[in-house]
Amino acid sequence: xxxxxxxxxxxxxxxxxxxxxxxxxxxxxxxxxxxxxxxxxxxxxxxxxxxxxxxxxxxxxxxxxxxxxxxxxxxxxxxxxxxxxxxxxxxxxxxxxxxxxxxxxxxxxxxxxxxxxxxxxxxxxxxxxxxxxxxxxxxxxxxxxxxxxxxxxxxxxxxxxxxxxxxxxxxxxxxxxxxxxxxxxxxxxxxxxxxxxxxxxxxxxxxxxxxxxxxxxxxxxxxxxxxxxxxxxxxxxxxxxxxxxxxxxxxxxxxxxxxxxxxxxxxxxxxxxxxxxxxxxxxxxxxxxxxxxxxxxxxxxxxxxxxxxxxxxxxxxxxxxxxxxxxxxxxxxxxxxxxxxxxxxxxxxxxxxxxxxxxxxxxxxxxxxxxxxxxxxxxxxxxxx
Numbered sequence: 005x006x007x008x009x010x011x012x013x014x015x016x017x018x019x020x021x022x023x024x025x026x027x028x029x030x031x032x033x034x035x036x037x038x039x040x041x042x043x044x045x046x047x048x049x050x051x052x053x054x055x056x057x058x059x060x061x062x063x064x065x066x067x068x069x070x071x072x073x074x075x076x077x078x079x080x081x082x083x084x085x086x087x088x089x090x091x092x093x094x095x096x097x098x099x100x101x102x103x104x105x106x107x108x109x110x111x112x113x114x115x116x117x118x119x120x121x122x123x124x125x126x127x128x129x130x131x132x133x134x135x136x137x138x139x140x141x142x143x144x145x146x147x148x149x150x151x152x153x154x155x156x157x158x159x160x161x162x163x164x165x166x167x168x169x170x171x172x173x174x175x176x177x178x179x180x181x182x183x184x185x186x187x188x189x190x191x192x193x194x195x196x197x198x199x200x201x202x203x204x205x206x207x208x209x210x211x212x213x214x215x216x217x218x219x220x221x222x223x224x225x226x227x228x229x230x231x232x233x234x235x236x237x238x239x240x241x242x243x244x245x246x247x248x249x250x251x252x253x254x255x256x257x258x259x260x261x262x263x264x265x266x267x268x269x270x271x272x273x274x275x276x277x278x279x280x281x282x283x284x285x286x287x288x289x290x291x292x293x294x295x296x297x298x299x300x301x302x303x304x305x306x307x308x309x310x311x312x313x314x315x316x317x318x319x320x321x322x323x324x325x326x327x328x329x330x331x332x333x334x335x336x337x338x339x340x341x342x343x344x345x346x347x348x349x350x351x352x353x354x355x356x357x358x359x360x361x362x363x364x365x366x367x368x369x370x371x372x373x374x375x376x377x378x379x380x381x382x383x384x385x386x387x388x389x
Contacts, residue, residue: 099112
């Protein structure tokens with residue numbers, strides 16, 4: 005059986021150093037999604053963050069609403085809505101409206117919230133966020149299913165809450181749950197039969213947990229009467245591609261130092277890459293976390309993830325802004341031209357035709373030579389030469 009084509013997209017946090025103009029940075033994020041739409045990428049997932057200065061999109065829904073007007077095909081997801089930050093009724097209401105306004109092109113990605121600085125400002129305890137996420141997700145899914153919900157917890161109180169719009173998508177828009185190392189995301193995705201969004205798939209810990217997390221997800225699906233769905237599983241990892249590995253390594257020196265500073269000094273998301281830029285690149289690539297190389301290197305990384313995971317539905321490039329704008333666009337163009345076709349079967353018929361022609365080439369050459377020789381002989385016989 006021919007495997008289903010792998011989908012491609014981006015996971016746009018985004019990452020912008022504080023020395024840049026924020027308006028220009030947001031404009032560039034929007035232009036990137038437009039560019040990906042032209043390149044036939046399938047999805048773009050937009051982050052939600054409220055502190056630490058780098059990941060400056062506070063409302064993925066607002067961004068997605070504008071992006072939907074400027075694109076034609078690409079699907080747009082929240083990557084992710086941090087459910088403990090919001091009343092679950094309002095999450096469902098906003099997403100159903102987007103479902104209509106995008107004509108079914110929006111997706112809801114959810115998580116507990118990754119920046120502890122966000123949670124601190126909202127008075128949330130880190131140990132409570134996954135519990136709150138589960139309570140919220142239970143309600144969101146009931147609302148999307150058309151139920152009237154009465155539910156009270158220590159942080160929200162809903163009384164006969166119902167959505168006043170049915171969704172545009174049938175039975176409802178696609179929903180995915182973020183998962184990294186802990187089993188919480190996989191368990192909740194399986195409980196509701198939702199997609200799985202493996203945000204740290206290429207980190208050493210995340211990579212080693214891929215098979216285990218899918219096993220948890222599949223087990224929970226079966227326990228709750230759902231069919232496990234690998235097509236709904238998305239893996240995220242950094243990837244910058246150039247014509248050669250040497251050129252790719254040179255390209256990322258533009259922004260890698262800013263990105264490392266954010267992870268090592270600002271955010272509560274430690275990243276083990278130390279030393280000079282060259283040494284950091286060696287560590288990021290050598291440990292399998294990132295691709296900084298050629299299209300062939302990108303293909304090899306995705307094949308490695310397929311083997312470890314057992315198969316998934318979409319690969320999302322983490323949008324890092326390591327390279328300058330022109331080289332960033334060029335990287336996605338090279339992925340579209342040379343990497344995506346390898347996993348989408350776009351050239352199967354062309355390859356079969358080429359190989360068939362190559363196999364018959366000696367026969368065709370002989371026939372061509374014979375035809376030419378016959379024409380010469382016929383001409384000579386008629387002209388008396």
